[in-house]
Amino acid sequence: MPTTLTALLILLFAIVPGMFGEMVYRIIAGTDWRETQWSKVARIIGISIAGLVLYIILASLTGLPTPQYLFPANFSEEVFKPSILPVMAFTYIGHAAFAALAGTLGAYVVRFMAKLSPVSTYPDTWDVFARVLVPRHWVVITLTNGDSYAGMVERADFSVQQSERDIVLAEPALYIEEKGEYVTQSYQYLFLPGALIDTVAVYYNPAVDQRVTPVNQSLFVETANESEEANQ
Secondary structure (H helix, E strand, O other): OOOHHHHHHHHHHHHHHHHHHHHHHHHHHOOOOOOOHHHHHHHHHHHHHHHHHHHHHHHHHHOOOOOHHHOHHHHOOOOOOHHHHHHHHHHHHHHHHHHHHHHHHHHHHHHHHHHHOOOOOOOOHHHHHHHHHOOOOOEEEEEOOOOEEEEEEEEEOOOOOHHHOOEEEEEEEEEEOOOOEEEEOOOOEEEEOHHHEEEEEEOOOOOOOOOOOOOOOOOOHHHHHHHHHHHO
16 A cells, blocks of 8 residues: 555656646646636646656657556555666656646647637736737836836736736836826836736737727717708
8 A cells, every 4th residue: 555655756746747737838828817726726637647648658659668656566665766766757757748748739729719719819808918919019008196108018927816917118108298298218127016007008000900990080970970960
């Protein structure tokens, strides 16, 4: 019978590779900050198992060693020898590598399925905004104290709640009300805590954006005129 320590080691060996896959998954697909811990743990376990299955399939086809650290008997005093450590290390690295591959595949499957459904590619609207709409644009950020900055987003935190959506703004320009324009500052980068950010607007870039309406055009003017004529 395996001891409690042996069972713990086996659990760690079996689950930890999934954490590498989870990191890759989060980079590609993002995660919802409202997601429960149980859901995250279940995904890590699933990624680890998928990576293990992929490695075992490869091992069976190529003759590579199979992961011996998953069997309690291999941790007994009779079997566990320093000589088996290189083999265990090799198989563990293989397990972790295939878990990372499983996380990558899973993330792209999630993104592909999201494109086929009404939901967004990323689990949070902020992630869609910051990852997809902000790049290659200037942004205008208004703070809760009324200050307004224009600049380029150098870095933004994803998959976090609203108060933690910190932004690093490159080449910030402060809006001067007396001049009615944004004036560049001597700062190269400006850190804006998420708790102080009120709104973030993406400035129109003619090189990459397509608009239904031209900039500075009044909307619904013809409809309003038709209504006035009908009332006369």
